Amino acid sequence: MNSIAIVGAGLGGLACARVLQLHGLDVTVFEQEPSADARPQGGTLDMHGDTGQVALRTAKLLDEFRALARPEGQQMRALDPRTAEVVIDETPEGDFRPEIDRGQLRGILLDSLAPGTVRWGRAVADVAGARLTFADGASHDFDLVVGADGAWSRVRRALTGVRPGYSGVTFVEFGLDDADRRHPELAARTGQGTMMTKVGGKALVAQRTSSGHIRCYATFYAPEDWAAGLDFADAAAVRAHLLERYAGWHPDVLAYVRDHDGGFTHRPLYVLPVPHAWTTTPGLTLLGDAAHLMPPLGVGANLAMLDGTELATALATAPSVEEAVRAYEAGMLPRSIETAKACASGLHDLLSDDLGSMAA
Ligand SMILES: Cc1cc2nc3c(=O)[nH]c(=O)nc-3n(C[C@H](O)[C@H](O)[C@H](O)COP(=O)(O)OP(=O)(O)OC[C@H]3O[C@@H](n4cnc5c(N)ncnc54)[C@H](O)[C@@H]3O)c2cc1C
Structure with missing residues (x-):
């Protein structure tokens, strides 16, 4: 395999790049933002044992994660809005879903990559097959383009054309x-x-x-x-x-x-609509929010990282790029459809009057 381009240096794209490099594969990440600290990275994320932590283990970054993670951040409280009384107060035992700041997690992933892997300030303007055209007009061909470019993905336009609602x-x-x-x-x-x-x-x-x-x-x-x-x-x-x-x-x-x-x-x-799926297309695939944008109920970053590490492992082990992408999509698409359905109803639970349904 010659060259893999990942569009987007979010958690999913970086996790994918890390595992590709662990396997000695050639990868470049193109990110539109000018630098790693161009904007604040936002709040806190919980890393789930069956998704985000699996990805971190595959990326050999679980120890780095644990050094910064906050198990105490798993505490969940529900208050009655009319009295301000605490109605529920629970803290799961162990490392069920420890919290970490998004910026810290992104920093762990960035630090794990070979210098120069991320090309900052390289906005992708157009995607045709596995050819990327950048905002400055330059074009490059790759063996595989991975759309890890989030909710408003350019790469998705070349694959399904579906826009979020x-x-x-x-x-x-x-x-x-x-x-x-x-x-x-x-x-x-x-x-x-x-x-x-x-x-x-x-x-x-x-x-x-x-x-x-x-x-x-x-x-x-x-x-x-x-x-x-x-x-x-x-x-x-x-x-x-x-x-x-x-x-x-x-x-x-x-x-x-x-x-x-x-x-x-x-x-x-x-x-994105549920299901959002596509027929395997040579040279192109999607991961994370680009593939399955769903309500933010604590799973999107976890799934993006799992997608990224699974795709990278498939690329390192399958006999061809096409077979790797096919195997990856055969696992990722059904999983994301099932999770997106759960999140759609979870969003309404979040806004129901039942304080016991504390989806977050
Ligand atoms: C308020 C809120 C709270 C959330 N809380 C949680 C939580 O607790 N747990 C959880 O698991 N998930 C949470 N999520 C969801 C989570 O943030 C996303 O699912 C996750 O960040 C998706 O990662 P990604 O790598 O797919 O995309 P992103 O993180 O969106 O990264 C995409 C990257 O692509 C770049 N890019 C975009 N277009 C281009 C282009 N044309 N050229 C080059 N680069 C480009 C962007 O600049 C960005 O860096 C939350 C979301 C929100 C909005």
Whole structure:
């Protein structure tokens, strides 16, 4: 095999590149962002024993993960939104789903790659067969192009042309900095992991990260254009909107919104149709969100990494690229269809009034 191009240096693409290099295969990752730290990498992820941790074991990075992971971050609390009382408080034993900051996990993967593997600032503009054309007009041919380029994948356009649709649910993200010192009551209310409270098709989720930051998500059913009149650069206006939307909730719960630091980020949730599948095509395949964008209920990063490491192992062991891709897709597609179906109903559980269904 000569050359493999991975489009996208997210968790899935990097996991794939790492395992390809463990097997001595030639791989280049093309990433549109100018550098590894071009933007904050977001909150915390839980790595599941049957997916993300399997990928980390295949990538021989489980020890590096364990050195940074937070088993205590598995704590799950549910609060009654009308009284702020803790209704459920559970912490699973052992390393069931330890949490790690997304930035730390990406750092582990990046550090594991040979220098120069990731070409930063190389946005792919067009894909035709296994030929990539970059934003600067240059083109290159490869034996295989792997689309690890996330929700709005360019590579997917060459394979299925399917675009994600709005799920009917939106997230508004915000945060509390240095929470133990600056917001001790909210820090105590959140615990060491995830706090959730919900009623009437609205939820509020707060999650600790390693740095003492608490990342919060106001989650609710809304039409796609619900924020048309709202300027997200105007934090006071967004805060006022959310406080009105969550009116009637206990003041101690609304304090997450009232006392936040910084701004708000609008994250409408888009999903690919289920099933999203394709006929094996020479020279092209997809992994992660590019293949199966689903609601963020704690599985997307895990599946992206598992996809990446399984594809790499298949490429290292199958007699040809085509057979490797066929074998990989034969496992990945049914798994992702099954998980996407579960996530679609999980999204509605997340917004149900049942505090016992704490999908996150
Ligand atoms: C708010 C939120 C919370 C989440 N929480 C969790 C969680 O707790 N657990 C979990 O497992 N999952 C979670 N997810 C889902 C998870 O983030 C994604 O499923 C995962 O990041 C997908 O990884 P990926 O490698 O497929 O794509 P991405 O991480 O999206 O990476 C794609 C990369 O491709 C690059 N790219 C895109 N287009 C191009 C182009 N044309 N040329 C070159 N590069 C390009 C992008 O810049 C990016 O770096 C969450 C998602 C959200 C939105």
